[in-house]
Ligand code: BES
Ligand code: MN
């Protein structure tokens with residue numbers, strides 16, 4: 040009797056988890072130049088793994104972004120020997136966010152540690168652990184089916200997701216045969232609640248900017264010149280205050296023009312989700328109160344309305360002690376999250392114009408676009424979503440819910456626009472997994488159950504005929 044892929048995965052749970060820990064020990068922080076070699080190593084490690092399991096045409100690809108500097112490599116692979124069956128494009132990202140503040144981690148970010156059924160490490164859930172579920176589902180299928188898969192599979196893994204890198208967008212737009220597929224499969228989102236299988240069908244887009252305000256030619260003694268020289272931090276503060284009001288309404292003229300509201304069905308479904316605002320405030324946020332636009336639920340505010348946030352304000356004197364200086368320049372890192380109906384280039388234009396209109400005498404400003412990505416809403420009326428619902432139902436024993444997310448995965452919009460394929464976003468993170476924060480974790484049970492769900496999904500897909508296989 041041949042072993043089933045599910046049984047193979049169950050028999051190898053301990054090994055899968057140990058292997059994931061190897062990947063998590065590689066500090067592939069894409070935004071930090073000093074980690075460049077680590078990002079490369081993570082890519083090479085994944086390529087080896089893909090080759091070993093039986094994937095073909097495994098390749099590290101550095102995309103020429105036309106800017107001189109090369110980005111982090113894409114990892115590509117395929118296995119296309121299931122004629123007449125659907126072709127799945129598996130996407131994930133192997134880069135991670137910086138781990139700081141380091142002193143808030145209970146155990147070090149790149150020393151994966153098990154505690155109370157969770158695996159703690161930077162990247163545990165976003166996205167190394169979730170991406171690795173795809174690889175282990177495929178490896179289990181190869182092992183159980185004599186080196187074959189029930190569907191055609193292409194794999195594309197990127198190392199620039201967390202920095203809004205351009206490589207993957209360029210590669211997707213250039214298209215070509217290497218990405219031809221019926222749909223993309225992505226595990227980089229969360230479940231709405233523990234034990235509640237979830238498909239994500241919408242993401243916000245974003246523009247990430249820097250506003251640099253300049254006053255005097257150089258830093259000045261604040262006693263000698265204070266009262267006569269402009270202070271760029273105060274000028275910047277007044278700009279920031281003019282971007283969003285205390286009600287959470289963005290003050291950029293025309294910013295809400297053309298926004299597409301969720302459908303009545305979608306809103307009704309969101310109202311049925313098990314959501315306890317007091318618990319959310321207490322356990323997830325931990326601030327004295329929630330903020331945001333009156334008249335919109337938390338789900339609407341975070342999934343279907345734009346937001347503007349300030350991430351940090353580099354410049355001036357921030358060390359311990361006191362220094363009496365009027366800084367020559369002050370910077371703010373500011374992003375906007377976009378929803379359907381908004382376009383990144385248009386939003387940036389309106390933002391820039393508004394910032395410039397708020398400039399006061401004595402200072403100048405430079406408004407820079409660091410990166411951007413378009414919003415995405417995915418239709419649910421396709422056979423891949425239906426098979427995903429069925430797989431989730433079988434493995435979790437409950438009816439899955441459809442949600443959107445306030446986060447961004449820029450390539451999803453590119454898959455829709457350039458490849459004209461939908462994405463199935465089947466993630467197994469939990470709301471308290473501390474993404475981008477200290478003590479990021481992944482529930483170990485979700486890692487294993489995610490693998491079983493993916494195996495089931497691939498097998499269900501293999502039982503149907505391909506709509507546009509090849
Ligand atoms: N996986 C997240 C996005 C996400 C988080 C989706 C939670 C759904 C639920 C992704 O890695 C991410 O953090 N993206 C960045 C994008 C950016 C840097 C271009 C984000 O949303 O800030
Ligand atoms: Mn992610």
Ligand code: MN
Pocket residue numbers: 136165201474475
């Ligand atoms: Mn992330």
